[in-house]
Amino acid sequence: MVMPQDNKTDSNANKGVRDRLLDAAEELFCEHGFEGASIRDIAASANCNIASVNYYFGGKEKLYEEVWRRHLIPMREARIASIENVMSQSEGQPRLEELLRAFADTFVGPMIKKSARQLGILMAREWIDRRLPANMFLDDVIRPTMTAMSNALVKVCPGLDESKVPLVVLSIAGQLVQLAHIKTMFEQISDSGLPIFNLAEAIDHIVKFSAAGIRAYAEDKSE
């Protein structure tokens, strides 16, 4: 007769094996990659048997997919909600900078915030080493975010050609991803000799830089 361990207060121990496995897998997949993280390490980190991975998920690959499924929809919802939130302020006509900052915050948040940074690195890995169904990312996150951002941008920035939006989003996202990479790099190398790196300042820069870049297109229209 054993309690289903719901009387402990430890945040990990009172979860079921399935959830502990997902948490451990996320951490280790993030740190060492899909091939670098072994089932034995994951099971050990989750305090359960090796066979549990196959029992609950049916294999390492399925486990990896489940790790992602937990995050994809919340990710999309957070981004879209953040965009819609800004658009509902300032009587539906917020400044371009406000929209950009909102996008930057939700985009770079999961990449930098200690709690969710794993997800960002995991994303960078998946970006290079595609192991998910090819269009899971595209369908569940990228495309919906893109259209929401597209609508918002043309509304906030009249004169901006809608066909230019994908390139603009590429520019913004590229800067933010690079920012996350650089930040983790600076944390690994302490004495880089490069100027010290301030996150808030960097985001301020990206917002300002991008706003100017976008307005370069909007002004084109008038000529």
Next chain:
Amino acid sequence: MVMPQDNKTDSNANKGVRDRLLDAAEELFCEHGFEGASIRDIAASANCNIASVNYYFGGKEKLYEEVWRRHLIPMREARIASIENVMSQSEGQPRLEELLRAFADTFVGPMIKKSARQLGILMAREWIDRRLPANMFLDDVIRPTMTAMSNALVKVCPGLDESKVPLVVLSIAGQLVQLAHIKTMFEQISDSGLPIFNLAEAIDHIVKFSAAGIRAYAEDKSE
């Protein structure tokens, strides 16, 4: 009595085992990552014995480092030369757009040109999964390129605060890296449903976008 196989015309076969190993390793490390590419596959692809890797390089890790050593210095030289080349034109006062385009071309070249694209993907992998000595990249490529670009930028764009240059370079490099990623993604997924992607147009965009972003700082100075 065997000829040292210098009478063949095949570009691979007339190289020595060491060079064939480096070529094969570069291709497979790029495609499957450091852990994903096995010594057996590399040796098979180079048409030589497994033990040759240890004989010539002393281990898999050393082989990986040698793959990089072939490229780091040429990479740096190409970037710096490209910058200096632009700066020597137009009587030492080229337009900002010219400088940006030159930087974009040499930066994105190794990421997209069929012949050298491997290097770009390999770079993205190394960026996430650091296996090289921590500051090899920083010392041999990033820092020298950064200072060259910094000098060029302040010369071409008077009024630009030198302290802002690292952030500006982050913005440009971020856009270019993202461009390379997106491009490889579009090649993997044929029917993405997203607008079709034109490389030249994308680079034009990045140059224009970034020029506007930079000028936003230069104009700040006057207020």
Next chain:
DNA sequence: GATATATTCAAACAGTCGTTTTAAACTGTC
């Protein structure tokens, strides 16, 4: 308490991994 289901466990499976070993073959020199 007996039964059926759900979960855990240690052990073993068949592969692959990077590396080492040992012998063979080649190369150039005398």
Next chain:
DNA sequence: GACAGTTTAAAACGACTGTTTGAATATATC
């Protein structure tokens, strides 16, 4: 041809991989 040094070859090493097995244990239902 005999010798040295260099390079290749096949086989084996131990360690690790993801997965499967079958028995043991826990949980729930009657």
